[in-house]
Amino acid sequence: MHAFFRAAVAHAKRNLRNGTFLQEVPVYFNITNFRKLNTSYGIARGDECLRAVAHILREHFPGRLIGRLAADNFAMLAGSSDVTTRVSAACRAFADYIQNSGIELKAGIRFYDTSENSAAIFQYGFNQAKLACNTVKSDANHCWAAYTEEMGQRDAIRHYIREHFDEALQKGFLKVYYQPVIRTLTGKICGVEALSRWESPAHGRLSPADFIPVLEETHLIHKLDAYVIDRVCHHLRQRIDDGRPSLPVSLNLSRLDFTLANPRHSWTPASLRIPPTRDVNVTSSTATSQPPATTATPHS
Structure with missing residues (x-):
């Protein structure tokens, strides 16, 4: 060579x-x-x-x-x-x-x-x-x-994601945002969907379309999903402690989570620090290849 x-x-x-x-x-x-x-x-x-x-x-x-x-x-x-x-x-x-x-x-x-x-x-x-x-x-x-130069730029972003993912988790560059879910019959908010965004000091806001495929390819996606779940449950816990109402939260999980992290055992009401009456719904289509029980995991 x-x-x-x-x-x-x-x-x-x-x-x-x-x-x-x-x-x-x-x-x-x-x-x-x-x-x-x-x-x-x-x-x-x-x-x-x-x-x-x-x-x-x-x-x-x-x-x-x-x-x-x-x-x-x-x-x-x-x-x-x-x-x-x-x-x-x-x-x-x-x-x-x-x-x-x-x-x-x-x-x-x-x-x-x-x-x-x-x-x-x-x-x-x-x-x-x-x-x-x-x-x-x-x-x-x-x-x-x-x-094309665009290919080179995309490859540079991919390398950046692989090299700086742990740093982004540690320093809070990965943010969780909530997108309202609207009930069409009433026009009212009936829940929210938790979405991750990467605020990079070097590249600005990175799209999930950029970093999620890389994290799945490198088998790091379970770390991101665990981080999002932790942040969601922290926010819910704060609202419960403050006596404020909360809405059902939908999470997007990768099917790889079920082989890399065993969420059935990792994400329990006790570990998530929220009452079991609260529902956290797994809505990602990537989980549909799993048995039906996994689509209801985790419950909180």
Whole structure:
């Protein structure tokens, strides 16, 4: 892998000296669900598939620098003028070979413009091509994508979330807000839904659409949901102690909570510090794959 990248940078430096720098672009390939292929058909079948991909790439990109990075990933320097046509043809050739719609060859391409004329950019160009490839791995209608600055920004946010989540919990950057639930027949408030928002000192308010998928992917979501439950119960306890009325509160939980945190035992009326006559309803659709009893958990 390191040998390929060293060769790619050296190649880019030669192109820069020759004035042909923009004529080649980094391309990153991935075989989707490759692990499933190995599991279902054996390692030998997987090795055969890797050899087939190498052959397809050499056939559609003759004379180009091509390397297998690791596992199911390949990279190359391809001619920029017809790269999308050749990538599409290579992906179709792989589909004809594998005859399995669940296993596909996907690609990401990092195009450059005239302002980007340093060989050093190749040190991260393949990473950016990989980001582009990741955006189409689950897309049945496209086999390649070109890197955009927006992809880079989203990836930076994802890294920020992973690195600063514990700090956000400790310093109170994660806030709980309450959205009214209105009964349509009367137009009156009949409850509230607890929603989490991340007030980042570096990025401002982060959307749940940004941080919740990352926390689920990294199996940290149960920490967020436990934090929200704690804050909700603290607010309810304050209202009860002050003699103020309170409304039913709906919470959004991830299905991962039921495997990572065992909420049936963790979230009891005693631990939540509110009377058992108070209802805390689990309304998230992610819990619907669990047995019916879990959709009523926790009760308070």
